[in-house]
Amino acid sequence: MTDRNMTTKAIVCRDPVDGQRRWELEEVEVPPLRSREILVEMVASGVCHTDLGCGSAPDGTPGFPVPPYPRVLGHEGAGYVRDIGSEVTKVKPGDAVLLSFAFCRNCHNCQHGAPGYCAEFSKLNFTGDADAFRSMSTNSKSIGGAFFGQSSFSQVSRVQETSVVNVTSIIKNKEELKLFAPLGCGIQTGAGTVTELARATSGDTVAVIGLGGVGLAAIMAAALTGCRSIIAIDRVASRLEMAKTxxxxxLIDTNCISGSLPNEILKLTEATGTTITIDATGVVPLIEQGIKFTANQGKMILLGVAPMTATLQIPVVEYMVSGKKLLGSMEGGVLPEEYIPQMIQWYHAGKFPVDKLVRFFEVSAFGEAVEEMENGKTIKPILLW
Incomplete structure (x- = not known):
């Protein structure tokens, strides 16, 4: 294990000015590894809306407990192990790895296979480390990182051991490793919500509101599970067509319906509603409509991130007698070390076409990647190092 700093390139997010992001590809220093950290050289990193939110909000914004600016984000990394800390046991130098979220290992949920609900989740994944990197241009000023235990917007990064999934034995080549970069967050969240949290079966009728990468992953998972009906809901025609493939x-285009969304769903389900409803928008009026059209004893699952001050008004007696369940999904409720290999197996079997969702960009074109993600042209950008 090396005991000296090394130099690398990273997308450094500085504090926004007049609401505009200030992201630059810069040279930074990576301090020496700690005992439970792994030095990973990235080959690719997916871009997620969480990166955009946490990289453009003013410091102190409620709901964004990230390190102070400047900071390095990125939490869908793929790469190769270059070095390991003294207490690391799960990988060795040269191993191919995919990166996911960090967790404490010790709390009730970590001990019982649901680390996405870790008692320390916010601290380990959002707050991170205010001294994860050092700037080469400002007299070694600290740069925050360890975002989701990884900060994969750096070509070389110190990664928490819990964030690493060893895929050396199950990927075919380096090109697959690049393709699978988004599996560790957005894709696993959408798919895991269907297969693990909702426990979908062939008898279920599923509705997915919002067809970004997370929502489309949920569509794919519902299809491979063989759900009876899969209703895709969005306002972007191209994403609806993608959901069909x-x-x-x-398909329900919310721009084109003549009545209310619940009425449209009831027409499609013979007045029953959907047994599994997934919101991937975080838009409260859509969530409220989703609760309405969820079938009695059905599950309404929240994936999209609503504003921190958002609330729901639920009529208690009506809700009680309906037997409906309102659930929140963090990372799909999965254990990444088990679920990421499962998704790769599905892909190899031709059942999980994640390649249809992605577009690759050189890291120097990260601005274009972000722009295409925001305007809807690209569903899941992947930056290549």
Whole structure:
């Protein structure tokens, strides 16, 4: 294990000015590893809306407990192990790895296979480390990082051991490793919500509101599970068409419906509603409509991140007698070390076409990647180092 700093390139997010992001590709220093850290050289990193939110909000914004600016984000990394800390046991130098979220290992949920609900989740994944990197241009000023235990917007990064999934034995080549970069967050969240949290079966009728990378991953998972009906809901025609190619049986363009969304769903389900409803938007009025059209004893699952001050008004007696369940999904409720290999197996079997969702960009074109993600042209950008 090296005991000296090394130099690398990273996308450094500085404090926004007049609401505008200030992201620059810069040279930074990476301090020596701690005992439970792994030095990973990235080959690719997916871009997630969480990166955009946490990289553009003013310091102190409620809901964004990230290190102070400047900071290095990125939490869908793929790469190769270059060095390991003295207490690391799960990988060795040269191993191919995919990166996911960090967790404490010790709390109730970590001990019982649901680390996405770790008692220390916010601290380990958002707050991170205010001294994860050092600037080469400002007299070694500290740069925050360890975002989701990884900060994969750096070509070389110190990664928490819990964030690492060893995929050396199950990927075919380096090109697959690049393709699979988004599996560790957005894709696993959408798919895991369907297969693990909701425990979907062939008898279920599923509705997915919002067809970004997370929502489309949920569509793919519902299709491979063989759900009876899969209703895709969005306002972007191209994403609805994509959902159709991924297995959606019904499409609802919210720009074109004549009545209310609950009425449209009831028409499609013979007045029953959907047994599994997934919101991937975080838009409260859509969540409220989703609760309405969820079938009695059905599950309404929240994936999209609503404003921190958002609330729901639920009529208690009506909700009680309906038997509906309102659930929150963090990272799909999965254990990444088990679920990421499962998704790769599905891909190899031709059942999980994640390649349809992605577009690759050189890291120097990260601005274009972000712009295309925001305007809807690209569903899941992947930056290549």
């Amino acid at each position: 991924l297995g959606a049986t019904h």
